[in-house]
Amino acid sequence: MFVKNINYYDNHSPCIQKTAPPSINRKKKHKLLDIIILSILAVPCGAESWDSIELFGKTNLSFLKQFPELKHGIPSHDTINRVFSMLNPHHFERLFMKWTDSLKDSGTAEKVTAIDGKTVRDSKDSFRHTSPVHLVHARSVENNICSGQRKTETKSNEITAIPELPDLPDIKGSIITIDATGTQTAVSARIIDRGAGYIPAVKENQKTLREEAGAACNRNRPAADYTEADKGHGRMETRCCEVFETVLGEDEQRKRTRHAAENFAIVRKIALNLLKKGKGNRANAS
Structure with a gap:
């Protein structure tokens, strides 16, 4: 469920291209989407810092290689930090919204x-x-x-x-x-x-x-003006x-460089959406 939904876009998607920070092609070692996927998978498993995302990746490298390409292994925590600090938050948010539409239940x-x-x-x-x-x-x-x-x-x-x-x-x-x-x-x-x-x-x-x-x-006015058409067909629902946010430590996040806090908030939302749609929780996500 995780990977099926995460791979909604590839590295050549126009939205991914707009989201990516400027860089020199010949010096690229890691694909943007690989870093995003790594972070999304790490967050539900307890990763709350750049170092812990790197540690999660190195600990689960053999598992992760079946999803992103990771030709050069796991990016360092400094690389992950730089990427999220430089990502265009507007385009990243638009990418998030488009991907969220793919999660919605049909009908x-x-x-x-x-x-x-x-x-x-x-x-x-x-x-x-x-x-x-x-x-x-x-x-x-x-x-x-x-x-x-x-x-x-x-x-x-x-x-x-x-x-x-x-x-x-x-x-x-x-x-x-x-x-x-x-x-x-x-x-x-x-x-x-x-x-x-x-x-x-x-x-x-x-x-x-x-x-x-x-x-x-x-x-x-007549009561008919205030009635609801769908009463749940006689069912009683408990919500x-x-x-x-507390489980994923949102308030304790100390990411302060440029766009890092805003972009990482989107990563947390993606991870939460995946957990909710996959009927999972933090304990069994790891």
């Missing part, structure tokens, strides 16, 4: 997409006076996977990234949920223009909007909360 409509933000706390660099990386995520509820992310400089600037997330494919007919930060005219307009519904959060300090929302919910 499963996108009914609900949840948008929220998270700060990678230990990406803050006090020595260089840089703020921690803050990421805004879009999560497909039906498929139980992360379908996209955008970086913002600070949590207070989360609103600047939210309007970009409705550009995710296949949101027509779905419902977007978002916290009070996204309760903005520009955000709602973009979502509605894409043919999706919108459930914003309204705080008490938005007095007029809160009163209007309350009045709309309290209208004396469990999964906090994989």
